[in-house]
Amino acid sequence: MIAYLIHPETVNQRVVLLCSFLEKLGYELTRLPSLEAAAAEPSLQKGGDNIVVVPTTPEWRPEANNVVELARALEGRAFVIYICDEIRPEDYKALLRTGAGECVDWANAPKEISGINLRLRGAASPMLPFVESDVSKNLIVGMVPACGGAGNTTVALEAGVYFAKLKGKDARRSGVVELDFNHATICDYVDLAPRLDIMELARNPRRLDDYMLDIFRSNHSSGLDLFSAAEAPADCASIDGAAVFALLNKLHDRYQILLLDFPDYRPSWGDDALRNCDFVFVTARRSVPALKQAARELKRLRNLGFAQERVAAVVTHCQAGLFGRITSKLDIETALPGYRVFYIRDDSAFATESVNSGISMVDARASRGICRDIQAVATFIRTLAPREVA
DSSP: EEEEEOOSSSHHHHHHHHHHHHHHHOEEEEEEHHHHHHOOOOGGGGSSSEEEEEEBTTTBBBHHHHEEEHHHTTTTTTTEEEOOOOHHHHHHHHHHHHHHHHEEEHHHHHHHHHHHHHHHTTTOOOOOOOSSSSSSSSSSEEEESTTTSSSSHHHHHHHHHHHHOGGGGGOOOOOEEESSSSOOOOOTTEEEOOOOOHHHHHHHHGOOOOOHHHHHOOOTTTTTTTESSSSSSGGGGGGGGGHHHHHHHHHHHSSSSEEEEEEEEEEEOOOHHHOOSSSSEEEEEHHHHHHHHHHHHHHHHHHHOOOOEEEEEEEEEEEEOTTOTTTTHHHHHHHTTTTTEEEOOOHHHHHHHHHHTTTOHHHHHSSSSSHHHHHHHHHHHHHHOOOOOO
């Protein structure tokens, strides 16, 4: 196997170290001065498990579109690796779509190139659920609506904002993933543009790296990262577990608290994603039919193997008395016997005002009753520890 390194300089320290690394991976090193020289190189016309490495330096930075053209020209004969710290999203996607190229940044170059090397040799590991170690270091919390209109997305968003605003030793790097790719709304609630291109990810889930993850991220002013589909897929059933788990694998490694906002329907990969959660909340409106559905969902989670202490209910749109006491608590507890229940009072006017203004309720008025109720859920989450994985 040959690694063709394209760079006109011979003394750049970063490039020298890169050459040494490629040789340790088992590649025979050939240096070429330009992209044009690579395109015309006779040995590159024969095919094989060769790679073409294009490192950028302050003195030399070939245009990304030219690297894309080189990848297209060498498709089926070599794989192009473009090393740079900045690239436009459209150029990045164009390189991936060639099927013969990938972009990595300098900081992660050894890890990413090693992964590409394994993949090209056919030794890449199968797509696994996103908790792969014996003990997960980060917390994964699922939010599952028992019915439509339960406020599941609102609770996930506002709890995430609460975590993101914590400072000092209490600070937690937090992210929320909206898993309803058909009806993505969470970014609309806070006036952000959704950026998750789920169809791009589904084309080749193994291509997901930290740079692509940053492209997919919508950052809220609080510091919370949101992942929400920019466009509904033409066929949501075509989004399989490989794409979803590739995303969640990366996010699990990145965020200390990861909140999963599940849809009110059950995708084919939904139960597998749930099984990886350290804790699951079932959300429901305060109504008899909704509470019955919540009881069924809690029972279903028990059948999936969740211990009772790993699940809880969040009942929204509750009525409060003069002194803030939740009314009909006994009826709710009777409908959900044995489960921990969190109550979130109804404040439709304030919630609507927040959505219309694009400002999180916790940001707008954290002392409001509905915000204190959601903070009670978030405070409980902070007491949880990642479970041991069998």
